[in-house]
Amino acid sequence: MTPMKKAYATRVRSDLSPLWKGRRPLLSRLDIELTERCNNDCLHCSINRPAGDEDARSREMDTGFIKDLLDQAAALGCLTVRFTGGEPLLRSDFEDLYLRARNRGMRVMIFTNATLVTPRLAGLLSRVPPLEKMEVSVYGMSERTSLAVTRNPGAFEAARRGLRLLADHRLPFVLKSVVLPSNRNEREELGAWAAGLTGVAAAPAFAVALDLRSRPDPVRSGLIRGLRLPPREAAGYMTGMDRDGGEERRRFVAEHGGARGGRLFTCLEGGGGGAVDAYGRFQYCLTLRHPDTVYDLKRGSLREAVREMPPRLRRLRARDPEYLRRCGRCFLKTLCLQCPAKSWAEHGTLDTPVGYFCEIAHAQAEALGLLAAGEKAWTVADWGPRVGQAASTRTGRGEESGPCPGG
C-alpha cells in the first residue's frame, strides 16, 4: 500500500458503466410493474386497468414475492429499480416495498401520476431519498384538458397537490407527457410551469408516437389509433429541426444506422436491464409481452431468467417476408420505433412491419434530407454518404446492437 494523496472515495453519478472494468453485473436495472391498475383512465395508455379491478388485483405479485424479487435483484448487482404501473402508489404496501429496495442499496425511480402522493409519503421520500428523479405523468394544463385525457374527475387538482408536496420537500422529479390532439397547444405552457415548480428549466419529456395496448384489447387499441398524430406531425416533433436543424438526429443515424437484417432484437446488450410484469413474469422490456419472450418467476429465479432470456432472444430471427424485404434492409432503424414489442402490440407477432412507425421514420428521413419524397429507405443500398459516413466505417454494419430508438 502507498499513501494516497487523492480521495479514497469517489462520487459517481447515474452512469456507472465506467466502473465495470471487467465483468458487468448480470442486472443493472429492473423495471417492476407493481400493478396494471390505475386511478386514472387515460385514453392513450397502453396498460391501465380500472383501480377497482379485483381480478387484476388478486393476480398481482404479493408483498413477499416482490420483496424476494428485490433481494434477488440486489444479489445480481442491480443498482436501480423503477416502480411503475398502472399507478404504483395504488398499492397499500408501496412504502414497505420502497424501503426494502432502498435498504438493499438500490436507487428507486418512481413513475407515478402524483395524485396519490400524501404528506406522509413525501416525508418518507425526503428522509430516505429515492436517489433518482421521480417521473410524473401530466397531460394537461387545465381541468378540462386533463380530464379529456385522464377521464378521472379531480385528478387534475390531486396531481397538482401531489406535485406541490414533492416540490415542497425538494424531491426532484421530471414531468412526462404525451402530445395528444387535446393538449398539443399546451406544450410550451407545460414546460414553463414545470420549470417554475422544479426550479429547473428542463423541458418535460413528450411522447409523440402512441403505442397500442400491450395486452390484446381491440377496443382500447382502436381508441388509441384515433388519437395518433399524423406521421408527418409526429416526425416534426421527433427530428429536432427546431432545436438544432436535425443535427443530433443525423449524427445518431450516422453512428448507429444500418439495416437489421433478419435479427429481431437489435437492442440487446450485456449486463442490461429487465422488467417484471404485475404478475411476476420477467420480460426483456416492459412492453414486450409475447408469450415466447417472458419467463415466469414463480417457476424459476430472477438469475435464471436474466441468464436465459438474452441468448434466447438473440437466437430469434424474423420470418415475415415483408419484414425481411423492408425492415431487414432499411437503414433507418435508429429513426424507427419498429421492434418486436411494437409488432406484438400491433399485430400479435414479433416480426410484422408496423406501418405507422414506418411512415414516421420515413417522414423524419425526408425532413432530415436523407430521403427524397416518396423514396423508400430499403431501396437505398449505399446509404452511408447520405448521412456523411465514410465507407470504411460502414463495413459490417447492419445486425449489430444499438440503442432503443424509443428510449
Next chain:
Amino acid sequence: MNDKIRLDSIYGPSGEIVAREIEGEIIIVPLTSGIGDMEDELYTLNETGRAIWRKLDGARSLREAAAELAAEFGAPIETVEQDVAGLVGELASRKMVVRIR
C-alpha cells in the same frame, strides 16, 4: 495522519448508508438524506479504500486493521496507518462510518 482519528478507536459502517460489493467494486449508497454532498450520488472506493473498508467491521480497532493490512500487503505499518486514518477521516466526514468505541 488524520488528527481527529484515533487508531485505538473502532469504526464501522454507518446505518445511514448501504455498502454493496458488486463485481469487485465497493459501492456506498446513501440511505438517508444528508449523506455525501449530493443526494443522487453514489460513492466508490479506490483500491486502497476497498482493502481498508473490508476491515471496518465494527470489531477491530483501526490499529489492528492497519497491522493486518500491513502484513497482507507487505507494506510499512506507518504508511498503512496513514491510509487507514485518511480513509476513515474522509468517510466519517461524510457520515458513512461511525465510531463505535
